[in-house]
Amino acid sequence: MTGFKRNTISNKGTQPMKNFRRNFLKLSAGACAAAAGLLQTGAAWAAPWNKTGFESKAAVDAQNSLGASSLIDSKDITITAPDIAENGAIVPVAITSKIPNTQSISIIAEKNPFPLAASFDISAGGEAYVSTRLKMGQTSNVRAIVKADGKFYTAIKEVKVTVGGCG
Amino acid sequence: MAEPMKIRATLQNGIADVRILMRHPMETGTRKTASGVVPVHFIQSVIVEHNGKTVLDAQWSQAISRDPFLGLRIKGAKAGDKISVTWTDNKGDKRSDEVAVSAGS
Numbered sequence: 001m002t003g004f005k006r007n008t009i010s011n012k013g014t015q016p017m018k019n020f021r022r023n024f025l026k027l028s029a030g031a032c033a034a035a036a037g038l039l040q041t042g043a044a045w046a047a048p049w050n051k052t053g054f055e056s057k058a059a060v061d062a063q064n065s066l067g068a069s070s071l072i073d074s075k076d077i078t079i080t081a082p083d084i085a086e087n088g089a090i091v092p093v094a095i096t097s098k099i100p101n102t103q104s105i106s107i108i109a110e111k112n113p114f115p116l117a118a119s120f121d122i123s124a125g126g127e128a129y130v131s132t133r134l135k136m137g138q139t140s141n142v143r144a145i146v147k148a149d150g151k152f153y154t155a156i157k158e159v160k161v162t163v164g165g166c167g
Numbered sequence: 168m169a170e171p172m173k174i175r176a177t178l179q180n181g182i183a184d185v186r187i188l189m190r191h192p193m194e195t196g197t198r199k200t201a202s203g204v205v206p207v208h209f210i211q212s213v214i215v216e217h218n219g220k221t222v223l224d225a226q227w228s229q230a231i232s233r234d235p236f237l238g239l240r241i242k243g244a245k246a247g248d249k250i251s252v253t254w255t256d257n258k259g260d261k262r263s264d265e266v267a268v269s270a271g272s
Binding site for chain 1: 182193195197211212215217220221222223224225226227228229230231232233235236237238239240241242243
């Protein structure tokens with residue numbers, strides 16, 4: 001955007017005028033970028049990215065970052081993932097929760113360098129179902145943590161990885 | 168810049184089955200090439216909206232596969248409803264695409 005403006009203006013005007021205009025444009029471009037930055041923090045980040053969680057190296061730290069210090073084992077959570085994944089770079093994982101008022105679903109691959117892979121906030125219009133594909137470094141438990149009515153429920157499934165997908 | 172997403176939204180018994188395929192390298196920051204470590208570059212946030220209302224707000228780490236896939240289901244959808252998807256990566260790149268829900272068989 002800024003490049004385009006500068007190019008169109010640079011053919012016009014005398015030298016000092018050109019410089020003035022350039023500086024003015026630079027300033028306004030800066031202001032524009034700042035405004036975009038503000039918008040980004042306000043609009044796109046509906047929920048702030050869970051930096052602590054995504055950067056923690058132990059599954060238990062990742063779990064605590066979600067506020068889930070105590071977990072309830074639940075049979076109402078279904079993890080659909082292969083028993084053996086030949087390629088750790090693409091492990092399809094789908095999670096369905098039958099717990100009423102499911103608010104969020106998080107996926108933790110316990111032995112990954114950064115175990116927390118994803119967390120999904122689900123609004124009223126969405127079904128408690130998500131499906132995605134993970135990278136997994138080695139054979140590990142995949143844990144789903146479901147938040148419903150302020151409580152945390154969990155289920156695990158072991159996925160054996162033949163070739164790791166983190167290299 | 169970011170390449171377009173492929174989005175398919177099909178109606179099944181009042182529930183829209185949405186499948187999204189994004190184009191993104193999803194670099195973990197640990198992969199090495201001859202010229203050194205490839206810097207970390209991944210989608211951090213994906214927001215799915217149904218007729219302008221957020222239904223899914225996803226936060227991702229670099230553990231999501233390259234060219235990410237996301238599947239979800241939206242209740243109370245009708246044919247022609249707008250589904251829009253926006254992702255943002257750790258470098259601030261963004262991409263937004265929209266489709267209409269198609270009537271399923």
